[in-house]
Amino acid sequence: MKNKGQLHIQETIFVVFILIVIILLGLVVFYRFTASGLESEAEQNDMLRFKALIATTPEIGEIKCSKYGQEDNCIDAYKMILMGALTESDANYKRYMRDKYGFMEITIGMVYPIQSSTVCKVSNTKECGVWTIYSHEPEDYRGLRRVSTPVSVYTPWDNQYGIAIMNITRFMIE
Amino acid sequence: MRKGQVEIIGLMIVVVLIIVAGLIYVKFLMIDDANDGGLERHEDSIRSNNLMGAVANIRVCNGQYSIGEMFALIGGGEVCDGKPAEGYLSKEIPMIFEATGVRNYRFWVLEGTSVIFDTEGCEYGVESGNYVLIVDGRQFQTHLRFCSELSTDE
Numbered sequence: 001m002k003n004k005g006q007l008h009i010q011e012t013i014f015v016v017f018i019l020i021v022i023i024l025l026g027l028v029v030f031y032r033f034t035a036s037g038l039e040s041e042a043e044q045n046d047m048l049r050f051k052a053l054i055a056t057t058p059e060i061g062e063i064k065c066s067k068y069g070q071e072d073n074c075i076d077a078y079k080m081i082l083m084g085a086l087t088e089s090d091a092n093y094k095r096y097m098r099d100k101y102g103f104m105e106i107t108i109g110m111v112y113p114i115q116s117s118t119v120c121k122v123s124n125t126k127e128c129g130v131w132t133i134y135s136h137e138p139e140d141y142r143g144l145r146r147v148s149t150p151v152s153v154y155t156p157w158d159n160q161y162g163i164a165i166m167n168i169t170r171f172m173i174e
Numbered sequence: 175m176r177k178g179q180v181e182i183i184g185l186m187i188v189v190v191l192i193i194v195a196g197l198i199y200v201k202f203l204m205i206d207d208a209n210d211g212g213l214e215r216h217e218d219s220i221r222s223n224n225l226m227g228a229v230a231n232i233r234v235c236n237g238q239y240s241i242g243e244m245f246a247l248i249g250g251g252e253v254c255d256g257k258p259a260e261g262y263l264s265k266e267i268p269m270i271f272e273a274t275g276v277r278n279y280r281f282w283v284l285e286g287t288s289v290i291f292d293t294e295g296c297e298y299g300v301e302s303g304n305y306v307l308i309v310d311g312r313q314f315q316t317h318l319r320f321c322s323e324l325s326t327d328e
Contacts, residue, residue: 015183022187022190026190026194029194029198033198033201037201044213047213048213048216051213051216051217051220052220054217054220054221054224055220055224058224073227073230073231074227074228074231111273111274111275112232112269112270112273112274113232115273147217149220149221149224149225150221150224150225150228150274150276151224151228152227152228152230152231152232154231160233160237161228161231161232161233162232163225163228163229163232163270163273163274164228165274165275
């Protein structure tokens with residue numbers, strides 16, 4: 001038979017045990033919320049960096065118009081063809097671009113004054129309206145994410161400017 | 175342990191649970207506030223600026239005039255296709271924006287403080303920066319606004 005003191009000790013142990021369980025549960029819930037918050041923040045940050053590409057990609061030196069070293073607010077059609085060819089043929093440049101952009105595709109399609117779905121290549125530079133400056137498609141992906149922006153395209157052969165839509169597609173592999 | 179002590183512990187547990195629930199609610203409230211379209215507005219702002227830059231470069235009327243030059247010709251006689259500059263731009267500007275997929279917008283041009291061209295449209299939305307075109311010493315401030323869902327058409 002237990003005396004009164006032993007009963008009190010047992011009660012105290014029971015209460016302390018319950019409190020510890022509650023604290024542990026609280027810690028688990030807090031950890032889960034913090035982890036999910038971090039994941040959501042990382043996702044948002046990633047999205048922001050991806051969407052920022054519509055501001056930075058038209059500005060890359062490889063395709064930006066320039067006259068006597070002075071940059072202009074447009075994209076040069078000839079430079080786009082050369083860049084597309086270079087990403088295919090030059091292994092070092094291809095590696096550099098893949099490090100920079102990863103699994104993505106960047107295409108530019110003229111919409112004004114003319115619209116053409118013919119792809120521009122080194123063999124066909126003028127009678128066309130779609131340029132692919134970078135493409136790295138994985139064998140398997142779970143989804144796509146796409147952003148687009150209007151850009152100014154300069155066609156040096158007729159010294160004219162047009163408006164094109166730059167589409168940046170990211171292949172989601174994870 | 176006395177009955178009173180047990181009740182106090184029970185009360186404390188209830189208070190702790192209410193505080194935890196309150197914190198979770200506040201956290202969700204903050205997440206909702208952070209996701210209220212800030213990213214989309216930022217994206218639209220970049221798009222409208224890029225579009226204004228592209229529009230400023232093009233030449234219209236069979237390559238005869240730049241857009242800025244056309245603004246300078248507003249108020250004059252016939253300039254293109256037997257139309258005055260304003261009439262020609264009223265037809266051409268919507269065509270340009272439609273080609274780029276922009277439908278719900280307002281585009282207007284100011285010379286000084288007076289509006290010389292206005293497609294009319296919404297009152298609220300995401301605006302491009304003040305894009306200035308200078309033609310023969312005359313300054314034209316062009317504005318483009320992508321209408322938001324809250325906009326009311328005039």
